[in-house]
Amino acid sequence: MKNLIQVKKLTHIYSDNNYGIKDITFSVQSGEFIILAGKNGSGKTTLLRHLNGLLSATSGEILISNNPIEKNIVEIKKKIGMVFQDADSQIVGETVFDEVAFGPENLKWERKLINKKVESTLKLLGLTQLADRNPATLSGGEKRKLAIAGVLVMEPDVILFDEPFSNLDYxxxxxxxxxxxxxxxxxxxxxxxxHDIEKVIAKATRMIIMDDGHIKQDGVPDQLIKITEQYGIREPCSSKLNLGIINWAN
Ligand SMILES: Nc1ncnc2c1ncn2[C@@H]1O[C@H](COP(=O)(O)OP(=O)(O)O)[C@@H](O)[C@H]1O
Ligand SMILES: [Mg+2]
Known part of the structure; x- marks a missing residue:
């Protein structure tokens, strides 16, 4: 395991003097599966947007593989992909295939390589049959997969997901x-x-709890699950009933 991301005393103040995040310090090792939990307005989206270079800090710094993030922003955006909360806002292509090809085209990859990578990515996500469909006609779950494909095709080291389960059925x-x-x-x-940890907690190796722009807890999900409600995060039902953590994955 190596230090992939180091965040040091990161603060973001929005233009109207609103604090987004305050004095955030933590690091991420390669291979981790982290839940960034917190109620609405706790600063999760603001932090994610810093981690892939969409926002720049009011103070503090972020190192990616020991280099300051702002030194190499194009490279960083390839290494650290982000799947936005609103899948529709991320879609630009006229077909599923074009959508996935969009990032590599921007990076001016060779056409043959683009086609090969897009095909293998669609296959991995089970989207091959939908390659010629207009993204607007996809279901919510398919759209989210498409957004992931658009990130995955660039072979990222890290993927940031902002509320990926919102509006998805079971x-x-x-x-x-x-x-x-x-x-x-x-x-x-x-x-x-x-803000809803129930669906993902079984698979996470670490949970970071944010509240009011700060990191309040950082540890193993098992050990934090009983105290989430102090921070406005609903404790999963199975845990409330002392049935442990139930796995939602199929
Ligand atoms: N564009 C913005 N302008 C001003 N304040 C913002 C903006 N985006 C977020 N905030 C404020 O920053 C804080 C953290 O918001 P956000 O990062 O969106 O939290 P979360 O994703 O956990 O709901 C909130 O107080 C929110 O009102
Ligand atoms: Mg958010």
């Missing part, structure tokens, strides 16, 4: 969790921001 959520788990097993570091 089969789509359990399917998505299985996919995310598979990506983690293949060596991709995972960080999932969510």
């Amino acid at each position: 089969p789509a959520a359990s399917n998505l969790l299985s996919l995310i788990t598979k990506l983690n097993k293949n060596g991709i570091t995972i960080i999932i921001a969510t």
Whole structure:
């Protein structure tokens, strides 16, 4: 395991003097599966947007593989992919295939390589049959997979997910969790921001709890599960009933 991301005393103040995050310090090792938990407004999205270079810090710093993030922002965006909360806002292509090809085209990869990588990525995610479909016609679960494909095609080291389970029904959520788990097993570091930990907690190796822009807890999910409600995060039902943690993956 190596230090992939180091965040040091990171603070973000929005233009209207609103604090997004305050004095955040933590690091991420390669291969981790982290839940970034917190109620609405706790600072999760602001932190994720810093980790892939979409926002720059008011103070503090982020090192990616020991280099300051702002030194190499293009490279960082390839290494650290982000799946946004609103899958529709991320879609730009006219077909599923074009959508996945978009990132590599921007990076000016060779056409042959693009086609090969797009095909293998669609296959891995079970989207091959949908290659010619207009993304607007996909289901919620398919759209989220498409957003993941658009990130995965660039071979990232880390994928950041912002509320990936929102608006997904039970089969789509359990399917998505299985996919995310598979990506983690293949060596991709995972960080999932969510206010609803129940669906993902069984698979996470670490949970970071945010509240009011601060990191309040950082530890093993098993040990934090009973105290989440202090921070406005619902304790999973199975845990409340002392039945432990139930796995949502299929
Ligand atoms: N664009 C923005 N302008 C001003 N304040 C913002 C903006 N985005 C988020 N905030 C504020 O920053 C804080 C953290 O928000 P956010 O990172 O979106 O939290 P979360 O993702 O946990 O719901 C909140 O107080 C929110 O109101
Ligand atoms: Mg958010």
